[in-house]
Amino acid sequence: MNSNDKKKSFLETYEIKEQLGEGSGGTVYKAYHKNLRKDVVLKKMNEKAAEVLNKRTETDALKNLRHSYIPQVLDFVELDDGIYTVMDYIPGTTFKKLMDTGRRFSQKEALKYARQLFETLEYIHSRKPKIIHGDIKPDNIMLTPEDNICLIDFNISGIADGEGAVIDGFSYDYSAPEQVEGFKRKREQKTKQSDENFEYEKTEIISAEAENNDDYEKTSLVEEAFLDKDELRYENVNTDHKQDFYIDERADIYSAAASIYHILTGVRPKVKEGRIPPANSIDPKISEGFSYILEHAMEQKPDKRFQSSSDVLKALNEIHKLDNRYKKLIRQQNLLFCVAIFMMSVGVALIFNGINSRKMDNLSTYDRNIELMTEMIRKAQNGDEISSQEFDELYDECVKINNKQLDVYLNKAIFLYTQKNYDAAIEYLEENVLDDPVLSVQTDLETAYYIYGSSLKNCEEPDYESAIESMEKAISKGYTNASCYRELAETYLVIGKLAKAKEILSEAEEKSVSGADMDLMAGEVNLAQNNYSDAKKNYESCIEKALLTGDYDVLLRAYLGLNELIITENKNETSLNEAVSVLNKAMNNLPGDYQLQVVQSQIQNYVDLYQLTQDSVFAEKGIELLEKSISRGWKDYTNYVNLAFLYEQKADYNKAKEILEKLMNEYPDNYVAYKRMAYLEVDVQKNKEVNEREYSFFAYCYETAKTKYKNSKKIGGDLEMDYLDAMYSEAVENGWIE
Structure with a gap:
């Protein structure tokens, strides 16, 4: 053809x-x-x-x-x-794209993906001839809608002959050391022969400095390099280094483990002091067994690694046997077995076997409960309703089995925190972890410090200085979760330390912390500096990423931040309509229990629009939204005040008065209802004939509001009270009030 x-x-x-x-x-x-x-x-x-x-x-x-x-x-x-x-065509998204949006994966999920990935490697490594992928990394692993992995991009894969597969390229942080070094030697040899066919993606040259830079991925240089293998055959090189131009299945094992490490921890696997830091040194909730398997698979020398994908898969399927608790019980089992042999002569071996069996059952129950608790927390974080009683039953059973294991206490604290029960989380951590003589001296307390600091920031009576101290302690101990950096920066903004907030943002960027949290943090810092254009881009990027990851807390903050930005930059009819559009999207994208603050902000937008335009359409929309929110149980004081105001604007004075009287009875110390009643009374009297007007009730409401306003010590003042002062003085001057 x-x-x-x-x-x-x-x-x-x-x-x-x-x-x-x-x-x-x-x-x-x-x-x-x-x-x-x-x-x-x-x-x-x-x-x-x-x-x-x-x-x-x-x-x-x-x-x-x-x-x-x-x-x-x-x-x-x-x-x-x-x-x-x-x-x-495989539908789905690469893990790199998912992680770039801030998506994080639980240990249970990462373990599932690890088993699938090494099962795949076991298959391609067992082919005849054997296939070496050569470029396994999060960008070449997809997650399908069925929650399964798919290994893609076999373009630089090779057939392993007696020497191995010829090296064609590498990816920083994911390729095995022998692959990177072999490529460098190959490049050096190639450079000696000819420069014509040597190619880097985007034709950019990687300097020696970049190759040794821990933060390489942040540079503008490319991450991968490739050579044409046929331009440099091993026959043409020094035979002493011939093996340097080949990799075998152990290089794939390293790359697969490095990819799972990143998926599990959210941190790229960088060599520090001759090794990759153990996964559970980054996140203490990661099991010792999983951490050990990944560490062993990423040994810097190939001979010290797992020698086959089958070995890794076997270890993953028996992961519980690598946990220290399991090892301890196995040692106890062996000891009890020896004692039982001796005691059989006196007929008590069955007693020892029974003790041993119960301990092994306890281990299984403990680990199962921890896994169930972790899954319940994940569901709660996704907005699902979780039974506190069921969670507490699992927790109580774990504590009975082992009351000095940190993970069960962390799960309880995280559960309280996820439920937004911040005061309970503070009290629980103080009593059970931070003041405990055993648990408080353990080295993996980063998560506890973060949860404690965040709870101090978000509770009813915040302690910002203590919150900062605790979150900084979490970061100093290696906690790299983006939420911790964001909340720490937010706390500095709350207490007016913009420079410190910017410093935290820079530190997070230097450590390659990414995702929706980082965009939100940058948006808040830029908004505080009146950098509206940059802040808007940050918030919009945050919303896009949070929608993908389902992080509703961050999504809520981003929508509210964008709303605030729009009306702060230029408050007019156009900007308020834009803000209304933003919050309508928020109400469509957020679960019901996240919408209260959105609804309150949207109602305020409608109130502001009515005041600017006097268009009754906005008053009606505001009333409709307020009545819906009240019917859903959101009987917030501000909602009632706004509802009364809008009824007043529609000249439905009786409805407005009814609402305000209710507030005055239920909140006798709050001046706002009395202030609004004074304004309402002015409108009521204006609609009467002059000789029928009577301002004694107005005077009562004004004087009561004035007294309660002074007692409230409101920060920043209240312009409406200033206007009310002027109205009262005018009424006295005109003789309407005695």
Whole structure:
């Protein structure tokens, strides 16, 4: 078939719908396969990748892969303008994109994905010939709508011969050390031979400084590098270093573990002092077993790692056996067994076996309960209603089994915090963790310090200085959760320390903390500096990310911040209508129990719009929203005051008076209801004939409001009280009040 016929056949078979992406390997398109009647992915390879793939036997090997967690390679099409790989279209999102939006994953989720990933590696490593992926990283692992992984982008994968698979490239922080070093040696050798065919993505050169920079991913340089393997065959290099140009399955094991480490902790796996910090040093809730498996899989020397994916998979399936509690009980089991052998002569071995059995059962019950509690917390964070009684039953059972294990106490504190029961969380942590002689000296208290500090900030009577002290302690102990940085910066803003808030924001950026929390923090800092344009971009980015992750607390704050920004920058009819539009979206996107503050802000927008335009439509919308919120049980004082005001504007004085009298009876010390009643009485009297007007009730309301206002010591003053003073003086001067 000539080239024109090939092109015609290609166009008749595939209908390109959209470009999905572009990278070092080529350009990716979503297309429709007309014959198969389904969506597929077309990847047009760049010149170098096409040359490599076209010359090697991997083509057929990749086409023969059949696995649940790998997209099926359907065909390779060679045209004059390039080579196209045709693969199944897999719906979903890469883990990199999910994490870039601030999405975080529980240990249970990460463990599931780890098992799936190593099951996939076990499959490709067992093929004949063996396939090495060579570029496993969060950007090449997708999460499907069914909550399963899919390993993609086999473009630099290789067939492992007797020497291994030839190194074609690497990715910082994810590739094994031998892959990175081998590539560097290969590059050096290649540079000596020729510079013509050496290529970096976007043709940017990586300096030696960048290669040694821990914060490399923050630079403008690219993250990956690739060589054309056929330009440098091992026959052409010094035989003493021939092995340096190959990797085997242990490099994939390292990269897969590094990817899971990032997914689990939210932190890129960077080498510090010759090793990757254990996962549970970043998040103490991560089990010792899981942390150990990842640490062992990321040993810097290949010989010290797991030697096969099957070994990793076996360890993951027996993860509980790596936990210290389990190891301790196993040692006790062995000791009891020996004692039992001796005691059998006196007929008491069954007693010891019974004790041992109960202890093993206790371990299983404890771990099961911890897992159930963690899952309940996750559901509560997603807005689901959770039974406190059921949670407490699991907690009580765990404490009976082991009352000196930190994880059960942290789960209880996090649960109280998630329920927004901040005062209870403070009291609980003080009594059970921070003042406990055993638990308070443990090294993994970062989470406890954060929960304690955040609760001090958000409780009914905040203690901002203590909140700052506790959250700074959490960060100093290695707590890298973006929420901690955000709340610490917010607390500094509340007490008027803008410079400190900016300092915290910079520190978080330096540590590569990312996600919706960071955007929210930046928005609040920029708003405090009146940088409205930047703040708006921050809030809009935060909303986009929080919608993907389902972080409703952050989403709420972002919507309210954007509303405040719009009406602060320029309060007029146009801006208020824009603010109304923003909060309408908030009410559509937030669960019901997150909407109270949104509704209150929206009502205020309608009140402000009515005052500006005198358009009764806004008063009616405000009344409708207020009555709905009150019917839902949101009987907030401000809601009632606004409702009375709007009825007053509609000249429904009786309704307004009824509401205000209710507030005066139920909140006798609050001056606002008396102030509004004074204004209402002025309107009532204005609608009477002059000789029928009587201002004694107005005088009573004014004088009562004035006294209660002085007692309230309101910060910032109240302009409406100032206007009321003037109205009262005018009434006295005109003789309307004696």
